[in-house]
Amino acid sequence: MGAINFSIDPNLVRILKKALQLDVFVETGTFKGDTIELVRDQFSEIYSVELSREYYETAVQRFDGDVHIKLVHSDSPSAMQVWGPKLSEQSVLYFLDAHWCAAENTASISSQCPLLEEIKAIGRLNIESVIVIDDARLFLAPPLAPHEISQWPSFHQIVSSLLSMSCNHELMVVNDVIVFYPKQSNIAMQNYAQTYGIDWLIAAQSIRNEWLAEAEKKEHVIQQLSQSLSDKDILLEKQYKTINAYRAAYGSLALLGPVARVIRRLYEIARPRLGNLNQYAPREMSIGLYQTNKNLNYYPLISIVTPSYNQGEFIERTITSILDQQYPKLEYYVQDGGSTDRTVEVLKQYQARLSGWASEPDSGQSQAINRGLSKTSGEIMAWLNSDDLLLPGALHVVADYFNRHPDIDVVYGNRLLIDENDKEIGRWILPGHNNEVLSWTDYVPQETxxxxxxxxxxxxxxxxxxxxxAMDWDLLVRFRDAGAHFGHIDQFLGAFRIHASQKTSSEINEVGHQEMDRIRMRVLGSVPDQKAIRKAIFPYLIKHIAMDMNYRIRTRLGMKV
Known part of the structure; x- marks a missing residue:
């Protein structure tokens, strides 16, 4: 248990204490005690648990005499089960950092990351307490080796667990931590994100320059060694030692606080955004109306179906995002599965502007889509789920594209990610279509x-x-097998909503992955492991990273994108 220590941001601790008057600090994953040292004078009680015997004993010696610091040698869920009831009425900052890694002398139990068990052990969260989860990047996308993917919960699983603890808290992902905080501290957290969030472009350029300078120095040293040594065995040994020293020097940066922080930011910049569903703190969508020619020479009839079930909170926004397109030849049908919330009320409100709607029990989303599309006749077809959005101008963009590309059968665009309040929390910029990638995974944004x-x-x-x-991926593969020509529009056409009432991550893990493996078995003849998948799609992801970085630079400079 424990990890290389990056500790908790003291600015975050200071702001949370000021907003909530926190009294108790609870940490999972003591490691060498650096986090305790950081907060030892700020809390009346400090609790920390460490599974590694060596690190536990080191911390005990370090804080000998600090009576308000209570250290336990145990697994974190067991410790939380003891502490949870005792602290249920106190104002507590829980810092959950008991994630196993490959660092020397770290330990793990049956799971490398018992985070969900820790949350369950805490139980209900009072309105004066906050949870901070470190290493958010490892939950927003599958962690890399040596982490075992199956032992790490997904971001959706974490969100679901947190929301079950309290309805009086908000959630934010900022600076590589997930913060679950009381609603009354919302302004303080927004100020923290704005003030102390990392400027990715500046950080990336700074570290890049530092690395290039250091690399030049190392290259000069290696050249000198090569020239001075004639024996190849000795030369290889020297180079091996030099490389190890180089790695060790950079490995030690993890203990240098601010420098390590920037390095971690750079790592996040270089990671693909595709597959990552929560990328930054919520902000206003910056997408405006597209500059499209609304007087097209030809308007193909576009048929759209919205399958729905108990999405009364969002369906009106979905409906208006389509109707407000003002596309003159639109056939829009809503197929509801017998919702018991306010969905039917909304449908009645808009029925004069719909081509039709029905509310009747069905076997699920796939059947609802089939029922709806069977009642349409448009030349162009699509479905939009009842919590997603079409972005302004999207239908004119699509119609114009099909008009100009009569050879294209299927087209899609880029995706924005939004939260419950229509705030932007991420984006997927795709590098164009790749039929080979479609055999391994599906990055096509369905709402576009x-x-x-x-x-x-x-x-x-x-x-x-x-x-x-995986019905959309299955359809795309069948399109491809039927000889379809695909096109990609390099514009944001739709917004995919992330919210707590979506299909749960446990369902995705149990059923969704099985369905994806069914498709891979059918297409590839076997089910590849994650390493094989990453290798197959690596060139595609590199192109995506380059295009995404270009987008960030151009938007930062105020250039047209």
Whole structure:
């Protein structure tokens, strides 16, 4: 248990204490006690648990005589089960950092990351307490080796667990931590994010320059060694030692606080955003109306179906995002599964502007899509889920693209990620279509996907209702197998919403992954492991990273994107 110590941001501690008058600090993963040292004079009680015997004994010696610091040698869920009831009425800052890593002398129990067990052990969270979870990057996307992916919870699982603890808290991901904080401290947290969030571009350029300078020095040393040594065995040994020293020097940066922080930021910049569903703190969407020609020479009839079930909180926003497109030849049908919330009320409110709607029990989303599309006749087809959005101007962009590319059967665009309040929390910028990547994984944003009815009928004319999660990927593969020509529009066409009432991560883990493996088995003839998948899609992700970085630079400079 424990990890290389980056500790908790003292600015975050200071701001939370001021907003909440926190009295108690609880840490999982003591490591060498650096976090305790940071907060030892700020809390009346400090609790910390460490599974590694060596690090526990080191911390005991370090804080001998500090009676308000209580150290325990145990696994973190067991410690939380003891501490949770005792601290249930106190104002507590929980710092959950008991994630196993490959650092020397660290320990793990049956799971490398018992985070969900820790949250469950804490129980209900009072309105004066806050939870800070370190290493957010490892939950927002599958962690790299040596971390075992199956032992690490997804971001959705963490969010679901946190929301079950309290309805009086908000959630924010900032500076590589997940913060679950009381609503009354919302302004303080927003100020923290704005004041202390890292400027990615400046950080990246600074570290890049430092690395280049250091690399030049190392290269000079290696050249000198090469020239002075004639024996190849000795030369290899010297170079090996030099490289190890180089690695050791950079490994030690993790203990240098601010420098380590920037290095971690650089690592996050270089990671693909594709597959990452919560990338930054919520902010206003900056997408405006597209500059499109609304007087097209030809307006193909576009048919859109919205499958829905108990999405009364969001469905009106979905409906208006389509109707407000002001596209003159639109056929829009809503197929509801017998919702018991306010969905039907909303549908009645808009029924004069809809082509039709129905509310009746169904077997799931796939059947609802089939039922809805069977009642349409448009040349261009799509579905939009009842919590997602079409962005302004999207239908004119799509119609114009199909008009100018009569050879294209299927087209899709880029994606924005939004939260419950329509605030932007991420983006997916795709590097164009790649038929080979489609065999390994599906990065096509479904809410931006449109196709011609001719290819729909050629590919079978229906969604495979045996799929609950991967029906869109299955359809794309069938389009490809039917000879479809794909196109990609390099604009944001839709927004995918992340919220607590989505299909749960446990369902995705149990059913969604099985469905994806079904498709891979059908297409590839076997189910590849994650290493093989990453290798196959690596060139595609490199192109994505380059395009995403270009977008960030151009938007930062105020250039047209």
């Amino acid at each position: 996907l449109f196709w011609r009815r001719s290819i729909w009928e050629k590919a079978g004319g229906e969604i495979d209702e045996s799929f609950r999660f």
